[in-house]
Amino acid sequence: MTCYLGIDVGTSGTKTLLMDPDGKVLATANSEYDFETPRPGWTQQDPELWWRATVQSVRAVLKKAQVDGKQVDGIGLSGQMHGLVITDGAGTPLRPCLLWNDQRTAAQAVEIEGTCGGKKGLIRLVGNAAMTSFTLTKLLWVRDNEPRIYTRIKHLLLPKDYVRLRLTGEYVGEVSDMSGTLMLDQRKRTWSRKILTLFSIDKDILPPVVESHEVTGTVRKEVAAKLGLAEGTPVVGGGGDQPAGAVGNGVVRDGLTSATMGTSGVVYAHSKKYVVDPSSRVNTFCSSVDGEYCMFGCILSAGGSFQWFRNVLGGAEVAAARRKKIDPYELLTAEAAAAPPGCEGVFFLPYLTGERTPHADPVAKGGWIGLHAGTDRNTLIRAVMEGATFAMNDAVSILRDERKLPIKEIRLSGGGARSEFWRQLQADIYGTTCTTINAEEGPAYGVALLAAVGTGRFKTIGEACKRAISITRRIRPKARMKRLYAKHYAQYRRLYPALKPEFAEIAKL
Numbered sequence: 001m002t003c004y005l006g007i008d009v010g011t012s013g014t015k016t017l018l019m020d021p022d023g024k025v026l027a028t029a030n031s032e033y034d035f036e037t038p039r040p041g042w043t044q045q046d047p048e049l050w051w052r053a054t055v056q057s058v059r060a061v062l063k064k065a066q067v068d069g070k071q072v073d074g075i076g077l078s079g080q081m082h083g084l085v086i087t088d089g090a091g092t093p094l095r096p097c098l099l100w101n102d103q104r105t106a107a108q109a110v111e112i113e114g115t116c117g118g119k120k121g122l123i124r125l126v127g128n129a130a131m132t133s134f135t136l137t138k139l140l141w142v143r144d145n146e147p148r149i150y151t152r153i154k155h156l157l158l159p160k161d162y163v164r165l166r167l168t169g170e171y172v173g174e175v176s177d178m179s180g181t182l183m184l185d186q187r188k189r190t191w192s193r194k195i196l197t198l199f200s201i202d203k204d205i206l207p208p209v210v211e212s213h214e215v216t217g218t219v220r221k222e223v224a225a226k227l228g229l230a231e232g233t234p235v236v237g238g239g240g241d242q243p244a245g246a247v248g249n250g251v252v253r254d255g256l257t258s259a260t261m262g263t264s265g266v267v268y269a270h271s272k273k274y275v276v277d278p279s280s281r282v283n284t285f286c287s288s289v290d291g292e293y294c295m296f297g298c299i300l301s302a303g304g305s306f307q308w309f310r311n312v313l314g315g316a317e318v319a320a321a322r323r324k325k326i327d328p329y330e331l332l333t334a335e336a337a338a339a340p341p342g343c344e345g346v347f348f349l350p351y352l353t354g355e356r357t358p359h360a361d362p363v364a365k366g367g368w369i370g371l372h373a374g375t376d377r378n379t380l381i382r383a384v385m386e387g388a389t390f391a392m393n394d395a396v397s398i399l400r401d402e403r404k405l406p407i408k409e410i411r412l413s414g415g416g417a418r419s420e421f422w423r424q425l426q427a428d429i430y431g432t433t434c435t436t437i438n439a440e441e442g443p444a445y446g447v448a449l450l451a452a453v454g455t456g457r458f459k460t461i462g463e464a465c466k467r468a469i470s471i472t473r474r475i476r477p478k479a480r481m482k483r484l485y486a487k488h489y490a491q492y493r494r495l496y497p498a499l500k501p502e503f504a505e506i507a508k509l
Contacts, residue, residue, distance in 0.1 A: 002073045002457070005061070006441075006448030007054055008241065009079030009159045011035065011045075011099060014053035016061045017444035018072075021457055023468025025441055026067065029060035036096060041103035044096035047085055047162045054163050058227045069228040074455035075167070075219070076447025077238035078245075079160030081180045084138035086205075089154040091165055095146065098138040103362075105137035108144070112136060112182065115198050119280065125194055127179070127186045129280035131360070135181035140199065156205045160238055167235055168217030171207040174237030176244070176294075178209050179285035186286050186293070187274055212237045212244075212288035212447075213454040213461060236454035238447040239288040242268060242296055247288050248439055248446030250469035252461050255408040257399070259392055259426060259434070260442075261416025265302025267357075267395035269295050269405045281358035282398050288450060289461050295403065297357030297395030302388045303415045305350040305366065306332070309384050329419070336382035337421045341481060342488045343379045346370040348387030349495060351503075358394050359496060363507035369495060385422060386485075389429045390492045396430050410434045412475075413442070423473075428481035429489065435471045 003026065006017040013032035020026055031053035035045040062069050082100035087093050098104075109130040116122040119129045130137060135158070143150045157165065158177050165171060178184045183201070185192040189209065196203055210216060215234045224231040238244060246268050249258045257269040267282075271293045276284045282297040301308070310318065310328055317335075321328035351364035368383060400407045412434050416422045427434040439445055449464045458464035 001067070001071055003067055003071050004448045004451045004457070005058065005072050005075045006444035006446065006451065007058070007075065007077050007163065008244070008442070008444040008447070009050045009054070009077070009163055010241070011080045011101070014050060014057050015444045016054070016057035017441055017448055018061045018065050018067060019445065019448040019452070021452070023449065023464070025445065027061050027065035028441065028444070029057040029064060031056040031060070035099060039104075043099040043102045045083070045099055046096050047093045047159070050159060050163055051166050054166070055227055058229070062228050070230040072229055072233055073457070074451030075233060075235045076449070076451035077160040077164055077235065078241050078443035078447045079158065079163070079177070081158065081177055081240040081242065082133050082135050083159045084135050084142070085157040085159060085162045086142065086149070086153045087155045087157065088152055091155065093162070094149050094152055095142070097159060098141070100133045102138065103132050105132045105141045108137040108140040111140065120278065122182070123276055123278065123280055125192055126182050126184060127276050127284040128182065130182060136183055136195070136199070139201070153205050155207065157207060161207065164216060164235060167219055167223060169220050170217035172216040172237070173207040173209045174212050174214075174216075174239065175209050175286035176212055176288050177240035180240060184209070184286070186284065189286055210237045211290045212239045213290065213450050215454050234451075234455050236447070236451050238450060239443070240285070241443045242266060243285060243288040243294060244443035244446035244450070246270065246294060246446065247449055247461060247465065248442045248444070249411050249413060250437060250439070250465040251411060252287070252289050252465050255406045256411065257396070257407045257409070258411045258413060259396070259416070259430070260414040261303045261388070261392065261412070261422070261426075262414040263302070263304040263307060265299035265388065265392045265414075267297050267392055267399065269399045269407060271295060271405055275403055275405070277398065277403060281360070282395060282403070288446070295399055295405065297398065299350070299388070299391045299395065300354060300356050301350045301352040301366065302392055305348070305352055305384050305388045306415070308352055309381060329415070332381055333419050333421050335378045336385050339376070339378040339382035342484055343383045343386060344372075344374065346375055346379055346383045347492055347495060348383040349499075350384070350388045350391050355391070358398060361500065361503065363503050364496070364500070365503050365506055385425060386429070386488075387492070389426055390489055392426070393429050393489060394493070396432070407432060412436055413440065423475045424478075427475040427477045429485045431477050431482050431486065433477070434475045436473050438470050438472050439468070
């Protein structure tokens with residue numbers, strides 16, 4: 001039986017998935033690792049951890065599925081975006097990878113926008129404003145702080161592309177992941193000559209970029225036995241975790257959007273055309289579909305706000321759930337459902353770790369507002385769930401109402417898709433039909449599908465998704481609740497601007 005592997009190089013572990021020719025998941029395996037925090041706000045990781053985890057998880061998934069590695073016809077790679085991997089001429093990393101959530105590069109982000117004629121000038125060049133997460137800020141930090149290392153750089157890669165190098169010996173990137181470097185001209189889908197000139201970057205250190213389904217190399221003889229695979233197995237371009245996850249959700253054509261309510265929340269919309277947000281509240285990247293694009297917003301503490309409540313204030317539910325052998329979120333959600341919709345004017349701002357979309361404010365703070373003598377615990381819980389969903393709706397509103405993307409269906413995933421109550425709450429607040437699908441494996445599944453396309457199993461990514469992915473339920477907004485939440489959301493949107501000056505003052509205390 002022919003099979004396909006999807007490998008997702010994450011921040012806390014690598015997940016490998018094995019898929020049959022019809023898109024059925026045969027098995028998954030995870031291998032975890034940690035990252036370093038040498039100073040507050042700094043996060044970095046040894047690339048060797050990714051390779052060890054890749055070897056372990058590939059061998060484990062083949063064993064779990066009882067499949068001979070020679071049956072694997074193609075491999076797709078996904079991974080955490082933006083991380084800076086720099087190597088010497090032999091492909092040996094010169095330092096630990098600066099991760100996407102490393103915050104040491106604020107000065108370099110300011111420099112980039114200043115050099116490019118401000119935020120608008122940079123957006124004209126590469127589609128996005130400068131944030132500390134993007135790769136160029138990290139490259140310039142090395143230039144400024146580790147000049148001896150900077151002069152030795154021969155190759156720049158992203159995390160999944162380092163694993164590609166170990167698999168194939170090839171230095172190759174692909175357009176969706178490289179969109180997050182601030183160095184790619186997305187309209188031309190190639191490196192921006194202007195950016196390279198402005199920052200004196202040697203183009204030779206940058207890899208060629210390909211489309212996500214294109215074959216980039218084959219598994220080398222010296223590593224095939226180590227992984228339990230056949231020498232010569234093709235490896236396709238793959239995608240950054242967000243564009244790859246969109247393929248795994250079937251969000252590969254206009255009108256489709258996904259809302260992933262994990263610890264952070266991501267609202268992702270596919271766009272056939274290149275569209276940017278002039279304020280860069282949402283990001284524009286090349287999608288994993290050849291010649292097409294995506295826009296998405298990231299909410300830093302979406303499901304994380306609910307997790308915070310469970311950890312800090314949900315001790316009773318955790319203890320009760322342990323006795324009943326159920327998930328404590330089931331008890332918390334049932335209590336939230338007992339509170340009135342709209343929480344009688346109680347709002348929760350989910351800015352527990354600052355906010356990215358739409359405010360780009362690292363000092364924004366979370367909290368309840370509108371408490372009164374009649375406020376009970378159930379209302380506090382429901383307000384947290386409503387507040388997280390309002391924050392997700394900020395991204396939906398920008399994409400649909402301001403950027404005019406045709407959002408006809410929102411596919412739900414993550415923890416917010418597992419609860420019937422939260423699924424309906426999302427449909428009512430977004431005011432749009434929401435769906436769930438038969439696939440829940442995200443980026444690893446998406447790149448397995450890309451491997452199947454790149455090696456000829458499917459003609460197009462659209463065909464692969466149509467064949468493999470199906471809708472399991474539809475959740476339509478209830479007219480009365482849609483009207484109620486539209487009114488409450490309008491009030492929610494007024495709270496951040498009113499409190500923004502106070503957040504800055506609080507941060508000084």
